Amino acid sequence: MKLTDALSGVLLMLLGLFMLWQAAQFPSFGGQPYGAALLPSILAAGLILGGTLLVLRDVMARRHADGGAWLHLVPDLRAGGMPALLAVLGNILAQIWLAPWLGFIPVSAAGLLVLFLVLRLRLWAAAALAVGTSFACWWLFAGLLRVPLPRGLLDRVL
Amino acid sequence: MNFADVLFQAAALVFEPRVLITALLAGAFGMFVGAMPGLTATMATALLVPMTFFMEPIPALAAIVSASGMAIFAGDIPGALLRIPGTPASAAYVEDSYRLSMKGKLNLALGTNLLVSCIGGLFGVAVLIAAAPLLAEFALRFTSYEYFWLAALGLSCAIFIASADPLKAGIALLIGLALATVGLDPTTGVPRFTLGQVDLMAGVEFIPAMIGLFALAEVLRGVIRLNRSIPPAPMPRNDGPLFRGVGGVIRHHPKNIARGSLMGTLIGALPGAGADIAAWMAYAVSKRSSKTPEKYGEGHVEGLVDASAANNAAVGGAWIPALVFGIPGDSVTAIVIGVLYMKGLNPGPTVFIQNPQLIYAVFMIFILTTLMMVPLGWAAVKAARQVLRVPPRVLLPIVLSFCIVGSFAMTNSVFGIVIMLAIGLLGWLLEENGFPVAPIILGLVLGPMFERMFMTSMIKSGGELGAFFDRPIAAALGICVLLIWSLALMGALRRLRTRRASVRPT
Numbered sequence: 001m002k003l004t005d006a007l008s009g010v011l012l013m014l015l016g017l018f019m020l021w022q023a024a025q026f027p028s029f030g031g032q033p034y035g036a037a038l039l040p041s042i043l044a045a046g047l048i049l050g051g052t053l054l055v056l057r058d059v060m061a062r063r064h065a066d067g068g069a070w071l072h073l074v075p076d077l078r079a080g081g082m083p084a085l086l087a088v089l090g091n092i093l094a095q096i097w098l099a100p101w102l103g104f105i106p107v108s109a110a111g112l113l114v115l116f117l118v119l120r121l122r123l124w125a126a127a128a129l130a131v132g133t134s135f136a137c138w139w140l141f142a143g144l145l146r147v148p149l150p151r152g153l154l155d156r157v158l
Numbered sequence: 159m160n161f162a163d164v165l166f167q168a169a170a171l172v173f174e175p176r177v178l179i180t181a182l183l184a185g186a187f188g189m190f191v192g193a194m195p196g197l198t199a200t201m202a203t204a205l206l207v208p209m210t211f212f213m214e215p216i217p218a219l220a221a222i223v224s225a226s227g228m229a230i231f232a233g234d235i236p237g238a239l240l241r242i243p244g245t246p247a248s249a250a251y252v253e254d255s256y257r258l259s260m261k262g263k264l265n266l267a268l269g270t271n272l273l274v275s276c277i278g279g280l281f282g283v284a285v286l287i288a289a290a291p292l293l294a295e296f297a298l299r300f301t302s303y304e305y306f307w308l309a310a311l312g313l314s315c316a317i318f319i320a321s322a323d324p325l326k327a328g329i330a331l332l333i334g335l336a337l338a339t340v341g342l343d344p345t346t347g348v349p350r351f352t353l354g355q356v357d358l359m360a361g362v363e364f365i366p367a368m369i370g371l372f373a374l375a376e377v378l379r380g381v382i383r384l385n386r387s388i389p390p391a392p393m394p395r396n397d398g399p400l401f402r403g404v405g406g407v408i409r410h411h412p413k414n415i416a417r418g419s420l421m422g423t424l425i426g427a428l429p430g431a432g433a434d435i436a437a438w439m440a441y442a443v444s445k446r447s448s449k450t451p452e453k454y455g456e457g458h459v460e461g462l463v464d465a466s467a468a469n470n471a472a473v474g475g476a477w478i479p480a481l482v483f484g485i486p487g488d489s490v491t492a493i494v495i496g497v498l499y500m501k502g503l504n505p506g507p508t509v510f511i512q513n514p515q516l517i518y519a520v521f522m523i524f525i526l527t528t529l530m531m532v533p534l535g536w537a538a539v540k541a542a543r544q545v546l547r548v549p550p551r552v553l554l555p556i557v558l559s560f561c562i563v564g565s566f567a568m569t570n571s572v573f574g575i576v577i578m579l580a581i582g583l584l585g586w587l588l589e590e591n592g593f594p595v596a597p598i599i600l601g602l603v604l605g606p607m608f609e610r611m612f613m614t615s616m617i618k619s620g621g622e623l624g625a626f627f628d629r630p631i632a633a634a635l636g637i638c639v640l641l642i643w644s645l646a647l648m649g650a651l652r653r654l655r656t657r658r659a660s661v662r663p664t
Contacts, residue, residue, distance in 0.1 A: 054326075133555070145208075147570065
């Protein structure tokens with residue numbers, strides 16, 4: 001997704017204002033004129049300044065040339081990249097929300113299967129790769145490195 | 159402990175089957191990742207770290223040194239075969255190496271790349287070995303004032319030297335610094351920007367953030383572009399011995415090798431600028447000082463020699479500030495510093511005194527892996543035609559799985575995945591909009607040090623800003639920082655004025 005610099009500038013200014021507002025609530029450091037709020041406030045001021053400069057630069061550039069739309073999708077997203085993007089994000093969100101109940105392996109295998117299919121792999125190749133990758137990750141991280149990947153349904157099987 | 163004892167202990171740490179096998183496997187992994195277009199050396203390191211987390215410090219460092227060096231060389235392989243640089247560090251001379259291979263000189267191009275990379279790498283290591291202990295002795299006298307200015311210098315370099323658009327680089331750096339302030343404030347213990355989340359109290363977990371920025375963002379870019387991907391160019395054949403004629407090239411261009419290696423090491427040692435910028439600058443300098451600049455880009459071996467030496471020399475150079483001051487020279491050493499802290503080895507001059515055997519072990523690993531690059535690189539070139547047939551649509555989902563599991567492993571909870579996702583999306587959006595992401599990581603690594611040194615100095619001086627210039631080295635560093643900023647501001651004003659003058663109707 002592509003924003004114009006002016007729009008990014010405004011967003012950065014908002015982020016700076018949010019940081020200033022939060023920093024104003026940090027308690028001060030006993031007996032010192034500066035404390036936890038100092039660096040965040042400086043950074044916030046920098047973000048507001050940077051955002052302002054971006055807006056100004058973009059507006060000045062637009063006066064001499066037609067800047068086009070304020071926000072546009074990258075051509076690749078319109079050309080069919082969107083399902084792939086959603087499938088990747090879906091895989092990650094499923095690992096965050098579903099894997100603690102269902103376990104790593106089923107969520108990973110199902111998610112990867114969808115992703116491989118969205119990327120136009122043949123069904124048998126997609127299924128084999130999805131299952132293979134999930135078990136390989138499990139073997140390497142949960143088996144060799146003893147990372148407590150969520151077991152979920154596996155608890156009942158093993 | 160005398161020097162011979164230190165060397166002996168270091169050798170005992172390094173020449174252990176487990177360390178050597180780790181270096182070999184990590185090197186092969188680095189070769190693979192570097193050779194795949196779209197997967198970078200930083201990504202190889204970021205994906206490797208969750209595994210090194212479970213190792214002793216020496217094998218962990220061996221894995222990182224080995225993988226990053228190999229990946230920088232391996233980036234040359236698809237450049238010559240497919241005209242696609244494997245890593246951004248090989249982009250400078252991709253046109254030359256591809257044209258060479260189309261002229262039937264594929265082996266000459268890749269053989270030169272490999273041997274010159276090895277020489278450049280060894281040069282960078284030699285400078286690292288010579289300079290780091292000397293600098294460390296010097297740095298022992300540093301106080302919070304000097305460290306404050308060093309951190310400020312590192313942050314300024316990231317904005318003005320390493321980027322085409324200083325404004326956007328500066329904003330990216332501010333974002334990185336802001337991310338570093340999340341969590342408990344180190345001086346006062348106040349929670350900042352935690353939004354009520356207990357998980358955020360310890361701050362933004364560094365490695366999942368790196369995986370997000372350098373691996374997930376790349377996966378997102380990759381899958382979105384898959385549908386557009388053009389069928390790959392026909393691969394030229396690579397029969398015959400790899401190194402035929404390479405000796406001649408090296409004998410005819412000793413000056414190029416020396417110049418490229420020196421530039422690479424220096425640029426690598428500058429905070430924020432790594433192998434990518436070293437290669438571009440070495441190529442540009444080589445072209446400017448060549449007798450035949452018109453041949454550059456047409457399949458000329460000269461620029462390839464300079465830039466190939468420079469990008470591998472930068473790998474060693476980047477470790478100089480990282481080991482001595484704890485200030486990363488590039489994105490890979492930013493990860494290394496994170497790993498060192500995780501292992502309880504706080505980088506800085508005291509490591510050179512308390513654990514000199516560790517430092518010399520790192521030096522030995524560097525020499526070893528740089529030499530190992532030649533046989534591994536030979537094998538990678540020979541296997542490249544098969545390896546490069548692995549389509550991105552198979553590779554990217556596998557990388558995604560590693561991102562997820564790797565981030566989970568760093569926190570042992572889904573929180574690592576949440577951080578990876580958030581920072582990965584942020585990095586992707588920023589990069590799509592022309593903001594460089596390397597300054598973010600520099601801000602994230604240097605932020606805590608910058609703030610701690612500033613607060614310590616302020617408390618020591620009772621809020622007196624003049625104290626930052628009281629000590630001679632601090633004053634010199636401070637003047638450097640102010641000079642960089644004023645030069646940059648003057649440059650920006652001059653550009654603005656010339657632009658105004660040029661658009662004004664005449």
